Amino acid sequence: MSDLKFDKFVSSHQKDKVSNREERVKGWLQDLNDLYDQIKGFVRDYVDRKQIILTSHDVTINEEQLGIYKAKELLLQIGSNAITITPIGCNVIGARGRVDLSGPAGKARLVLVDKDASRPIVKITETPENDDKGPATNALTEPSGLAWKIATPPPTISYIELNQENFFQAVMEVSNG
């Protein structure tokens, strides 16, 4: 086989890789926007009454397989308490994305998971012999649809619905412990 042919083969795979990566980041940023829209809806009345100040700014995320990209971090200022809502990444174990809610008393996690999942699960699927992606993929599950949920902390991680009541509860926990 000529070097030229091999060069072509290598570059075609590079292009695939870049476009897959771009697609994945684009999808992830859209998922983040959807989450932020939900959160803005939850706190809208408080923001309108100026009891909560909601701001956002760009943070840089570096994920090994996706490279460096920028995403929005939200900041909820409630009196003297600052709550940050920080995107962690989409290449995480057991989920399609994770965002951390941090306050002075601790952290809570928001995860993008199968809409029907109530805890981290591994769906049993037959794997083709030559599918050797190993840890390069986070597709431990093949979801039927995705939803943002609140993950309870260890020792028993379970997923609860992300609604206004549960979100407020999480904010109070990371603020007051």
Added chain:
Amino acid sequence: MVRVSFSGEHLGIVEVAKYYKDVESAIRLYFSEVSPNYGTRFLSYQICEVIKERDERIEELERTATFTILASLEAAFRIDYLNRVYKKKKDNLSRAFRTIHGKCGENVALERVILQAWMDDDPSCKKLIGELKGAFKYRHWMAHGRYWNPKLGRKYDYYGIYTLAQMVIDRFPLMT
């Protein structure tokens, strides 16, 4: 056959999580204004410096807890391997482990031998074992002093590793 005498000191992941939770709460309390030593310990600090130091302590705690969780998983797989040999169960995996034990004894490589045998027995767990092997590379990096920049494929932290550990415990019928 000389049997390995189990110490009974093997820590489960739930115990590690409880330990983590208590120590994290203690650190947060220590770095808060209600701590009895706050005024002297953090004399002349700016609040942002106190927070930065607190977050560094918690990050280190996360790493050590993560390390212990992975050690706990290794122990669980090794105890299972030995129990399947000692109890002479008739299932295919136990038979495979007895054959391996006949050749190599108790000192077998976790990833290359034990996890491979699980994967051969149940190919549907290939992806989960792939994740686990990736996490063990992270543990290797920590165990050897973290002095190089590892290529791990993803970032690992306490929550991610605990999630993985919970999935592993749920998925594999380990005889512990």
